[in-house]
Amino acid sequence: MIGTKQVIFSGFLVIFCLYNVGTEAQLQVGFYRFSCPSAERIVKEEVLNAFIQNNGVAAGLVRMHFHDCFVRGCDGSVLIDTVNPSSPAEKDSPPNNPSLRGFEVIDNAKARLEAVCARKVSCADILAFAARDSVEITRGLGYEVPAGRKDGRVSLSSEALANLPPPTSNVNQLTQAFANKGLTQEEMVTLSGSHTIGRSHCASFSNRLYNFNSTTSQDPTLDPNYANQLKAACPQGSTNPNLVVPMDPPSPATSDVSYYRGVLSNRGLFTSDQTLLTNQQTLSQVIQNSQNLFGWHIKFSNAMVKMGKIGVLTGNNTGEIRVNCREINS
Numbered sequence: 001m002i003g004t005k006q007v008i009f010s011g012f013l014v015i016f017c018l019y020n021v022g023t024e025a026q027l028q029v030g031f032y033r034f035s036c037p038s039a040e041r042i043v044k045e046e047v048l049n050a051f052i053q054n055n056g057v058a059a060g061l062v063r064m065h066f067h068d069c070f071v072r073g074c075d076g077s078v079l080i081d082t083v084n085p086s087s088p089a090e091k092d093s094p095p096n097n098p099s100l101r102g103f104e105v106i107d108n109a110k111a112r113l114e115a116v117c118a119r120k121v122s123c124a125d126i127l128a129f130a131a132r133d134s135v136e137i138t139r140g141l142g143y144e145v146p147a148g149r150k151d152g153r154v155s156l157s158s159e160a161l162a163n164l165p166p167p168t169s170n171v172n173q174l175t176q177a178f179a180n181k182g183l184t185q186e187e188m189v190t191l192s193g194s195h196t197i198g199r200s201h202c203a204s205f206s207n208r209l210y211n212f213n214s215t216t217s218q219d220p221t222l223d224p225n226y227a228n229q230l231k232a233a234c235p236q237g238s239t240n241p242n243l244v245v246p247m248d249p250p251s252p253a254t255s256d257v258s259y260y261r262g263v264l265s266n267r268g269l270f271t272s273d274q275t276l277l278t279n280q281q282t283l284s285q286v287i288q289n290s291q292n293l294f295g296w297h298i299k300f301s302n303a304m305v306k307m308g309k310i311g312v313l314t315g316n317n318t319g320e321i322r323v324n325c326r327e328i329n330s
């Protein structure tokens with residue numbers, strides 16, 4: 001016979017377990033307050049040091065966090081080096097190589113953190129902090145980063161290709177790619193505003209300049225004057241990987257709304273930027289964002305926090321704290 005006390009005890013046990021499952025799955029602001037109090041400060045210092053050398057690194061880190069989160073969740077898998085060339089890692093996939101930059105900032109922060117609090121701060125969290133600091137340093141709005149991510153142990157180039165939308169995407173494809181990660185169409189438009197900072201390699205948009213389709217050589221939705229400037233920077237047939245152009249020429253290192261203004265004047269660099277004008281809802285969000293810097297900043301910070309929660313590994317039973325962000329622990 002099961003006694004009343006046992007029933008009550010089992011009830012408590014179930015509630016306790018459910019509570020633990022609930023809290024374990026949550027990221028927390030100030031996660032390293034006790035285990036590594038200097039964690040966020042050290043990452044910020046490394047982002048600042050790198051930014052002073054090259055302000056483009058901020059754009060690189062924001063994009064790197066996006067590319068991490070969309071592939072296997074925000075688990076630092078984008079940071080892992082290829083071990084076996086027959087199975088390349090995410091960072092060696094076409095969406096990431098050669099364009100992704102800022103890996104050394106994460107390495108430097110990690111080296112300092114291992115020296116002061118070994119095996120406490122995950123690479124995935126370092127990247128999430130660094131992306132936030134990059135938004136802030138380019139005059140975006142700072143925000144609190146919920147942390148406690150663990151690092152994953154798998155990184156596959158094929159998964160980057162399958163999950164990251166290409167710059168040739170139309171609005172429906174973009175909406176679907178973001179919906180697959182639990183993000184709304186509006187969040188897609190908000191986050192695309194990140195193209196207000198940084199640069200692009202010619203290969204990402206040259207299809208719009210030359211041999212566009214069977215009837216026209218140039219994308220008719222692209223402002224012809226802008227197209228001429230882009231052609232001068234990216235000669236036809238050039239395979240030089242060092243050729244890059246700013247994505248938001250008026251202010252390439254400032255998180256402002258001139259990206260949206262550019263899109264409205266047919267100066268969005270990618271098909272995936274320009275296509276935001278082809279749908280009633282996304283068009284109206286582009287217009288709103290172009291007129292409301294503060295409103296876009298708030299939406300952007302919130303969307304970054306939400307993106308940073310995609311598929312995270314948390315708690316004790318999953319993932320690891322990598323010692324070197326480029327290698328899974330042995």
Ligand code: HEM
Pocket residue numbers: 056058059060062063066099100101165166167168169174188191192194195197198199200201202203204270272
């Ligand atoms: C909506 C779908 C998106 C597409 C198709 C896309 C595509 C691209 C491409 C092709 C580049 C240029 C890469 C190169 O050739 O150098 C780029 C750059 C960039 N993207 Fe996106 N992107 C998208 C969304 C996002 C999101 C959500 C973020 C961040 C939250 C982001 C942040 C950036 C940044 C900051 C850069 C500049 C990187 C640098 O200067 O190193 N993008 N994107």
